[in-house]
Amino acid sequence: MPLPRTSRRALRPVSALVSLLLAALPATTALSPPPDAPAAGPVPRTASAWLPYWDRENAYRDALRHAGQLHTVSPFWYRTAAADRIEGHPGAGDARIVAGLHRAGIDVVPTVMDMDTMKPGELAAILTTPGLRSAQISALVRLADSHGYDGVDLDYETIAPTPDAAYRKVRAAFAEFVTELCAALHARHKQCVVTVSPQTATTGRIWDYAAIGRAADRMRIMAYDLHWSGGEPGPVSGTGWYDRILRRATALVAPAKIEMALPAYGWDWRADGTRPARHVTWKEAEALRRKVGAPYALDPTSGTPHFTYDEGPVSRTVWYEDARGIGVQLAPLRKYGVRNTSLWALGFEDPGLWKVLARG
Numbered sequence: 001m002p003l004p005r006t007s008r009r010a011l012r013p014v015s016a017l018v019s020l021l022l023a024a025l026p027a028t029t030a031l032s033p034p035p036d037a038p039a040a041g042p043v044p045r046t047a048s049a050w051l052p053y054w055d056r057e058n059a060y061r062d063a064l065r066h067a068g069q070l071h072t073v074s075p076f077w078y079r080t081a082a083a084d085r086i087e088g089h090p091g092a093g094d095a096r097i098v099a100g101l102h103r104a105g106i107d108v109v110p111t112v113m114d115m116d117t118m119k120p121g122e123l124a125a126i127l128t129t130p131g132l133r134s135a136q137i138s139a140l141v142r143l144a145d146s147h148g149y150d151g152v153d154l155d156y157e158t159i160a161p162t163p164d165a166a167y168r169k170v171r172a173a174f175a176e177f178v179t180e181l182c183a184a185l186h187a188r189h190k191q192c193v194v195t196v197s198p199q200t201a202t203t204g205r206i207w208d209y210a211a212i213g214r215a216a217d218r219m220r221i222m223a224y225d226l227h228w229s230g231g232e233p234g235p236v237s238g239t240g241w242y243d244r245i246l247r248r249a250t251a252l253v254a255p256a257k258i259e260m261a262l263p264a265y266g267w268d269w270r271a272d273g274t275r276p277a278r279h280v281t282w283k284e285a286e287a288l289r290r291k292v293g294a295p296y297a298l299d300p301t302s303g304t305p306h307f308t309y310d311e312g313p314v315s316r317t318v319w320y321e322d323a324r325g326i327g328v329q330l331a332p333l334r335k336y337g338v339r340n341t342s343l344w345a346l347g348f349e350d351p352g353l354w355k356v357l358a359r360g
Contacts, residue, residue, distance in 0.1 A: 064104055194216045
């Protein structure tokens, strides 16, 4: 299997000026970084991130600010509309953004998703019909060959609720589809990235992690929505949940191929959970917390910040992610040897998160 392109990922050398200054210091001089500082030298490029099409300019500037840590950006630009057709969201293929990311040494691997375009069962039919599956692979390869892209990130999620009677067949077909797609992309020296949902004893059964891990360059695990907009209030992610996810994933996929996709957002629920929650980015959640005067609180079990407030007669509760919480939640990644992370999404996050990721 060809390795992902590395030509744009060379680490920056240490400044010659800094080297001369350090050499001039007396031998007895001790330079001690603060306890929470990353190791001296360039920060490894261990992060990737999604770039949302609805806020692409802000997200693009965010990517450039943190280019030294990002090896890949996946613009959330495309959706599959039919077996032989991929459609673009507004701004898809923006040449200025692609060129700017490349100049910053960042690979551009756009995401293709299937939500809001596929009718129930339509994607399963494509996957399990050889001719339709081949047409889908050809469409994805054509996309990868366009706009100077470095590969494709596959984010197909509507196969997850496949009925029990069919899920084993669809699961096997998706694994075969990924294997064939990755081989076709590798033949063109393109990257093959596959985004999946968390797999635990009771979730994510549609994904054949072992087969995906063999075929793909990286498998991104969407490690969020432990509690989601349509459910009861609670942590978006959590330390214990990460441990369960990675215990299973690393038993099936090499840790070097896994990217733990971290949330930079949260949900704002009615406290009684009787209505769908409102989506909030970290910036929005923090601004709201300060506006209502709620104290900062970090849940000791999940490592997730949360607060409550009143909106007229209605009590509401917000759970979201920030740098401090994610710093706590990274412990399972270190335990299982997973160094690579992905962020949903650029422009959503606590700026302090980048320093946390640099420490690993």
